[in-house]
Amino acid sequence: MAATITSLLVLLAVAALADAKLQCQSKPADIPTDWITMQKTCTNAMREQIQMEIKASMEYLSMGAYFSRDTVNRPGFAKMFFEASSEERQHGMKLIEYLLMRGELTSEISSLIRVPIPKRLEWENGVTALKAALNLEAEVTKSIRNLIKICEDSEEFNDYHLVDYLAGDFLDEQYKGQRDLAGKSSTLDKMMANNALLGEFLFDKKLLKGELI
Known part of the structure; x- marks a missing residue:
């Protein structure tokens, strides 16, 4: 029995050695770095902004999931927030692509993206959201x-x-998005003041059909 185990270990060691020899080990790239001009503080701030975009994406994803519940059933709100989640994720990807273009993602990539837990999972109504x-x-x-x-x-x-x-690219879209949300919030607030939940229901239908500007 001991001889069998010893033989097996020898075979495994030989197989591991053969596998190591077969593996392709490429020479590290020797590329000039004079073209990489971003400063460390700026690069670190970009990494933090990527995290911020991912955080916003997760918050919107949580909102979309909430309004998709059968007990809530506001498909217009769900559609709007799911689209917002996708946009924020795209913003994060654009920042990653920019760092790649500037030669700033050759290391420490594993710590670049951390998925945060949304702060909230429920909202009282559409205005609150x-x-x-x-x-x-x-x-x-x-x-x-x-x-x-x-x-x-x-x-x-x-x-x-x-x-x-x-x-x-970013600030222009941010300011337009803020104005859009402020207008929607004001409109819905007034509709609910006059028609309560019926106002929210009608607002949701407008959102679903893309009739709100």
């Missing part, structure tokens, strides 16, 4: 503005390209 969404967007906007300040005010390197990209 819209106001929570508006506060969330304001938080994201503040984070982007802080990111811009960090990357713009660096004494070593003012990252004009990144600042222009964030201000043009």
Whole structure:
């Protein structure tokens, strides 16, 4: 029995050695790094912003799931929040793609994305959810503005390209989204004041049909 076990161990060791020899070990790439100009503080702030976008995506996903419940059944709200979740996820992906373009994701990738737990899982009504969404967007906007300040005010390197990209693509969309949520919240608040839950029901149908601007 002992001889059998010894033989088996020898065979396993030989197989492992053969497998190691067969594995392809490529030479580490020797690429110049002069083209990589982002500063560490700016890169770290970008990583934090990616986390913020993922956090917002999860919050919207939670909202969409809540309004999809059969006991709530507000498909218009669910559709709006699921779309918002997808948009925030796309924002995170765009920031990752930007870091890749600038040569800033060659290491420490495993810690880049951490999935947070949503703060809330239920909302009293549509108005409460819209106001929570508006506060969330304001938080994201503040984070982007802080990111811009960090990357713009660096004494070593003012990252004009990144600042222009964030201000043009991200902030513009943020401000428009905030105005849209504020308008929707105001409209629904008035409808519910006059018609209670019937107002929310009608508002939801408008959302589902895309008739609210």
